[in-house]
Amino acid sequence: MKKEVFLGIIVFIAVVLNCNNGRADEFTKKDLKKWHKEFMTVVKEGERLFHSALGKNKVSCDMCHPNAANTHPETYPKFQKQIGKVVALRDMINWCIQNPLEGEPLKLDDPKMIALEAYITYERRGKPLSPGRH
């Protein structure tokens, strides 16, 4: 028993040391550039999805929401009167895919969903958060 705990601690320390090549607060301008690039790649993919037919009827998100306008990502989660409860932006994205776009909902952790959220929120950058607002 004792041995196992000891071994566990050793393994834990090893893992932590291994991951921690640098300290969490040590990142360079190069890192920032890289992460931003990663993010913008996902935004670009989101923009592409937002402008393509995600359902069965050739309708795309941008047809009602040019530049993702009128999606109000800064107001979620909020009470959505038609659904009858507080929901997240991704629930509304799926509602739109299922209804105007006549398609199948995305899994909530689908990379496509993340990309759509990235694009929608990026187009709204700079707006203060106002959760619950209508």
Next chain:
Amino acid sequence: MKKKISRRSFVKKGLGAMALASLPLGLVEISWGKNNPQNFTFAYISDSHLTHIKGTEFVRNFDKGLKKAVMECNFMSPRPDFVVYGGDLAQLGKREELEHGLEIMSALRHPVKWVIGEHDFYLDLGKFWEDKISKTTYSFDHKGVHFVVLNSILTYDSWMKKWKTPQERMSNMARLDNPNGSPFMVGERQIKWLKKDLANVSKDTPIVVMSHSPLYKIFKPWNFWTDDAEKVQAVLSPFKKVTVLHGHVHQILYNQIGNITFEAMMSTAWPWPYPVSYTQKPNQVPKLTVFMNRADPFHERDATGWSILNLENGRVTNHYKLWENKDRVLRYDEKLGAPVDTLYQDPAKRIPPQEHY
């Protein structure tokens, strides 16, 4: 109806008496002119964006919008003198879409005046439209009012040459927020034609111009914009009563620039947001406009509709027929010299859904 007639004749009498009291007779004659316009009604349907899926399949939602407008026009009483179709009948300019649109529109019991939109044009450059539907630039007179139809969705040659196929050109113009888009314009040829067309029209004849894009500048990134708008406005500026009616923006929008009143038509398919709700770029949305209610996506026909227009003494009264909302009415206010919403113009009267952000 009877009530209306008596009110109108009262207004006419009242104005006539006022004019006589304050103006020398010669001027009175000029202001009423010999083309003394009669009052009449016409209807305006626009931006149906019928979308072909495959075979005989079309997007059901958009079909429903146009069919509903056509049906309601047919039930109008008194009958409108004619119906205007404001452009964007098709989504990608396809023959299937335009033919489908013609079929739905053929149920109308009224003559139709057609205005071309960019979604009808950029696949075949207006060939099908001009062969089977209508001319794109023309004018006509109706009960003392001079109507002008312009093709305002032309653009620069350099942009036209950018694309490898007509489909590529069409889909790039169809995307509203396309950073590779190109601004609309009327072009020198039509402006020349317009000057000539208006040369023999007396300055007191009411003019109604119908174009697809607004003939003023609101928001370039979405082509709520006509690049040579000022040149067209300059040609219209000597006339006393000028109204420009346009589609394209899919929303309630109105403005007054000098002597020209501008009013937008609703789409039967879907609403566009106001440019004020895209915060990354500046806009010139007219301060005069009281916004439509923010659309509720759960109601398919919300923030869509069509218009009944009454021509009264050469000015337009615009009844927006909104399917999921209370109708809105714009009337030209002679004192203000601008169109106003008859219910909501006063900021204190506005309701929360009219706030767009």
